[in-house]
Amino acid sequence: MGLEDLKEQNVLLPEERWGEHSLETTVPKWWLLLISVVGLASLAATYLGDGGPATWIGVGGFLVSIYAATILCDRAIERQRERMEGS
Numbered sequence: 616m617g618l619e620d621l622k623e624q625n626v627l628l629p630e631e632r633w634g635e636h637s638l639e640t641t642v643p644k645w646w647l648l649l650i651s652v653v654g655l656a657s658l659a660a661t662y663l664g665d666g667g668p669a670t671w672i673g674v675g676g677f678l679v680s681i682y683a684a685t686i687l688c689d690r691a692i693e694r695q696r697e698r699m700e701g702s
Contacts (some may be wrong), residue, residue, distance in 0.1 A: 628699075635676035641694040646687055 621627050621698030657676030 640691070641698070642688060642691040647684070650680050650683045650687065654684070 618627075654677055657673045657680060660669045660673030661677065662673075663671055
């Protein structure tokens with residue numbers, strides 16, 4: 616998707632407002648790292664569990680990490696929206 620497509624869909628800020636806002640992420644990096652490590656460890660447990668209890672613990676851990684990543688990113692989007700509306 617190119618810049619013109621984004622303009623047509625009204626996804627971008629108006630050009631006169633470009634550069635007014637910080638481009639820093641609102642996602643807490645340490646939480647994202649922790650969730651990623653839990654997800655990767657869960658995938659490893661699922662693979663190495665060979666159908667036993669470790670497999671199901673891994674599946675559960677992976678589902679929790681996916682849910683946590685979704686919540687984390689959703690809250691970051693809300694913070695970004697508040698920051699854009701506040702300025």
